[in-house]
Amino acid sequence: MRELIDLAKTAGAQVIDLVTQRRDKPDIRTFIGSGKVEELGALVEGEGADLVVFNAELSPVQNRNLVNAIDCKVLDRTELILDIFAQHARTREGKLQVQLAQAQYSLPRLAGRGKMMDRIGGGSAGIGVRGPGETKIDTQRRVLRRSIQRLEREIGDVRRRRKIERQSRERSGLPSVTLVGYTNSGKSTLLNALAGSREVVVGDRLFETLDPTTRRIELDEGRHCLVTDTVGFIQDLPTQVVAAFRATLEEVTDADLLIHVVDASWPAAWEQYEAASTVLGQLDALEIPMIVALNKIDAVSSERTLRIIESRIDNTLRVSAQEGEGLDELRKRMSDLLFAHLIKVTLHIPYDRMSLMELLNERGHVSETKYEPEYVITRVEIDEPTLARVREFVVSD
Secondary structure: OHHHHHHHHOOOOOOOOOOOOOOOOOOOOOOOOOOHHHHHHHHHHHHHEEEEEEOOOOOOOHHHHHHHHHHHHHEEHHHHHHHHHHHHHHHHHHHHHHHHHHHHHHHHHHHHHHHHHHHOOHHHOOOOOHHHHHHHHHHHHHHHHHHHHHHHHHHHHHHHHHHHHHHHHHHHOOOOOOEEOOOOOOOHHHHHHHHOOOOOOOOOOOOOOOEEEEEEEOOHHHHHEEEOOOOEEEOOOHHHHHHHHHHHHHHHHHHOOOEEEEEEEOOOHHHHHHHHHHHHHOOOOOOOOOOEEEEEEHHHHHHHHHHHHHOOOOEEEEOOOOOEEHHHHHHHHHHHHHHOOOOEEEEEEEHHHHHHHHHHHHHEEEEEEEOOOOEEEEEEOOOHHHHHHHHHEEEOO
C-alpha cells in the first residue's frame, strides 16, 4: 500500500484515505463485496473524491460494477502504472510502447468506461485516460483494434532497428553492461556517476526512466564498455508492459554483464530485489553474470541492515551513486568480469599491415606499443575471434 501511495502521487493524485480489507478470495462481481462497496461509496461521497485506485487488477465486470455502484472513476493498479508510463515517455519509441500497452489493456474494458468517460476533467480525473480511452464507446473498439495493429507494426520496426544498433555496438568490440533493478533505485544516477556527466534525466519518482540510454564508460587500465540504463521494474510488473516493452527489455538479454541496482535504504529492499529478479527470470536473464550494487548506502542508518541484505544476496557491492562512494571498486569488478576472457599476447605487426593496429585498438586492450625498424611490437589483450585474425604475428603469449 505504501508503494501504491507512491504510484498515485507520481501520477499526480492527492491521496485522501486508505481502505483495506481481509477476504478469503475476491468477490467475483465487485472484488470487495457489497458491504465494502457501500462503505467505499459513502467515503467517496463524504470526501468528495473523484478517483478510487485498487491495489490489484480488476476484471472488466468488476470495474464496470464498481463504477456504477460508487459513482466515481475506478482504476486498478495496472492502469495507474500505464498512466505513469504515458506521462514519462519522451521518445517516439517509448510513446509507441506505452500506447500499445494501454490499448491492449483497454480493449476488453471499454464497456465499463462509459460513465467514467463522462467525468473526464481536471484534478486527478485525468489519471488513467492519457492515451487510448477518449473517443465514443460505440467506435472505440474498432479504433483500438486498428491502433493495436498499427502500433505492433511500428514497434516491429523499432525492434529491427534496435537489433541493427546492437549489432553495430557488437562490431565496435566494446562489451555491454545493462543496469537493471527496481524503479527509483538510482540506476540513472549511477549511470551519470560512472559516465561523469548529468546527461541522463533523474528524479525521485517511480518510472522516471522509460527509454534506454547508453553511455561509453572508462574502466580501469584504459578499458571501456557500454552501459545502458533501462526501464525500472516493480512488483507484479503488468504483462502488457513486459510485452509492449520487449524491444527495450532485449537490451537486458543481450548484455554481457548486468548490474542489479538495489536501494539499500528502502525498508523493503529485499522484496524489491526479489521482484526485480522475478522479471529478470521472465526475460531468461538470470544466467547473465551479475553484480548487485547496494546503492544509497549514505542513507542507510544501520550497519546491521546492510549485513542482513548482504547475507541473502551473492556478489554484492556497497555504493552511493549520489556521493560517489564505491564507484572505483565497481569499475574494477566490472572490468574483471567483462575482460576475464581476454588473452594476453605480444605481436610483431609489419608496417604494411598497420590496419591491424586499428583492429586491435577496437577489439582489444593495447597496453604497450613500441616501434622497431621492421615492425611494431605491441602487447594486447584480445578475444579468441580477434586472435584468430592476427595469430601469424604472435611471438609470445
